Amino acid sequence: MSGDQRVQTCARGGTTSSNSLQGREGIGTIWQAASRRDLFRGISKGLGSVAFLSLLKESVGASQSDAGNPLSAKGGHHAASADRIIFLYSTGGVSHVDTWDYKPQLVSDHGKKITANRWLNKPGAFERYLIRPRWGFSQHGQSGIWASALFPETAKMVDEMCILNAMHCDSDGHDKGTLAAHTGSAQFARPSHGAWVSYGLGTVNQNLPSFMVLAPHPPYAGAQTWGSDFLPGCHQGTHVVPGNEPLPFLRPEANRGRRQELELKLLETMNREHAADSPIDTFLEARARSFETAFGMQAEAPEALDLSSETEATLEMYGMKRGETQGMGWQCLVARRLAERGVRFIEVIDTGSNSGENWDSHGNMADHEKLAKKVDQPIAALLKDLKQRGMLERTLVVWTTEFGRTSFHQTADHPGREHHNLVFTSWMAGGGVRGGLVHGRSDEHGILPAEGHVHTHDLHATMLHCMGLDHERLTYRHAGRDYRLTDVAGRVVREILS
Numbered sequence: 001m002s003g004d005q006r007v008q009t010c011a012r013g014g015t016t017s018s019n020s021l022q023g024r025e026g027i028g029t030i031w032q033a034a035s036r037r038d039l040f041r042g043i044s045k046g047l048g049s050v051a052f053l054s055l056l057k058e059s060v061g062a063s064q065s066d067a068g069n070p071l072s073a074k075g076g077h078h079a080a081s082a083d084r085i086i087f088l089y090s091t092g093g094v095s096h097v098d099t100w101d102y103k104p105q106l107v108s109d110h111g112k113k114i115t116a117n118r119w120l121n122k123p124g125a126f127e128r129y130l131i132r133p134r135w136g137f138s139q140h141g142q143s144g145i146w147a148s149a150l151f152p153e154t155a156k157m158v159d160e161m162c163i164l165n166a167m168h169c170d171s172d173g174h175d176k177g178t179l180a181a182h183t184g185s186a187q188f189a190r191p192s193h194g195a196w197v198s199y200g201l202g203t204v205n206q207n208l209p210s211f212m213v214l215a216p217h218p219p220y221a222g223a224q225t226w227g228s229d230f231l232p233g234c235h236q237g238t239h240v241v242p243g244n245e246p247l248p249f250l251r252p253e254a255n256r257g258r259r260q261e262l263e264l265k266l267l268e269t270m271n272r273e274h275a276a277d278s279p280i281d282t283f284l285e286a287r288a289r290s291f292e293t294a295f296g297m298q299a300e301a302p303e304a305l306d307l308s309s310e311t312e313a314t315l316e317m318y319g320m321k322r323g324e325t326q327g328m329g330w331q332c333l334v335a336r337r338l339a340e341r342g343v344r345f346i347e348v349i350d351t352g353s354n355s356g357e358n359w360d361s362h363g364n365m366a367d368h369e370k371l372a373k374k375v376d377q378p379i380a381a382l383l384k385d386l387k388q389r390g391m392l393e394r395t396l397v398v399w400t401t402e403f404g405r406t407s408f409h410q411t412a413d414h415p416g417r418e419h420h421n422l423v424f425t426s427w428m429a430g431g432g433v434r435g436g437l438v439h440g441r442s443d444e445h446g447i448l449p450a451e452g453h454v455h456t457h458d459l460h461a462t463m464l465h466c467m468g469l470d471h472e473r474l475t476y477r478h479a480g481r482d483y484r485l486t487d488v489a490g491r492v493v494r495e496i497l498s
Helices: 027-031 036-044 049-059 104-108 154-160 174-183 193-201 222-226 257-277 279-305 312-317 328-340 366-388 456-466
Strands: 084-090 113-116 126-130 137-140 145-148 161-168 211-214 238-240 345-350 395-400 424-429 437-439 449-451 476-478 481-483
Touching (some): 084 193, 084 366, 137 154, 154 161, 154 366, 161 449, 161 456, 174 222, 193 211, 193 345, 193 456, 279 328, 312 366, 328 345, 328 366, 345 366, 366 395, 395 456
Parallel strands (some): 084 345, 084 395, 211 238, 211 345
Antiparallel strands (some): 113 126, 161 424, 395 424
């Protein structure tokens, strides 16, 4: 990529670049144009035409835009208990009965036959065998919450956590389940939860995107999990890839800052004049703002991603070595740093190992142990770090996966488990959620919700509520109808709120 394509934007996945003005000598001439017609005539001769026309082309067909700066900080519908969300996502389907949902009856009934399948009440049920968890459970904290030996460090933080043991969702397919966990829709591409928060609240730091995603690579369903879809493109998540160059094209050329500043001012002038006469092009405002954010990112993002100022004690707490730029420790520590700097929604995606292993343990549940060792200490450190810094009270931390895993198998003593969307576990902490609480209960074998069930729509509604947003009022009109994150469902789980 050339030196004139360094400015990044959060639109279209955080990697779209703007072509800057070609040549410097004509800038003064354009600024002195006697009329808007002369201004556009000057543009058409090459001084910034690529950048301007690119913005104009992307704005055509946009159905709606915010007035003014779409990324400016806005108030919600009611008083918020959280200023930001850190969304932890473990891809592949984590087994609830092996982690946070203690089922002593499942241990007692190990090997017994039941009639079931992954869809239970649908035709095709067969004889299955109950399979006990591979790891023991013990109680932790003053609350006495049960947790398996897979998460010894995170279990120390249970008094800050609310365990949701009766989660359920609409699909047991990875792509659909992942899409639903992020967008509320298992069938169609829709704006991500982070994009909705950005659209509703904007950002308090104009030099960083309001929605950032820390992930080695996309999970199932791909980059649409952090997409903005029909919302203005500036609300789409910016993907940060752990490594030596997490944002490889962010650095500007030497002595280029002033030139970029002049280019952005020029583009702003052109956009405002054009938008004044053409309502269809008011979406240019949103797109231009993403370029301005990108300009600010050149100074602020590298500092936010640089861990050299962190103490040895902090690095050790996250399980990191100095100079390390990958792994869940790096992702969680950077998430804390971004939260400190005003990013509204930070997603940390646990994609498993670089070799492709994730929590999809069909063949052998021993995979869970390897993966848990990589994330347990960093997640616990994030909660502890936020609490020590006085941030947890206003930071909502959410952990989830796309679905759980069956507590039964067609083969007795099989080492693996299948997909199971009818009940699974998520948890929340901080941000107005009661700690030391278990909400909801599955049946004695962890097959169906028994009480306090929470659908994905309910989880999203509660997340928005903590941020001061009413999920029924946060809407966007597209293709003739009003859309929202929770579609036509969802309720706030008020029982878990402090």
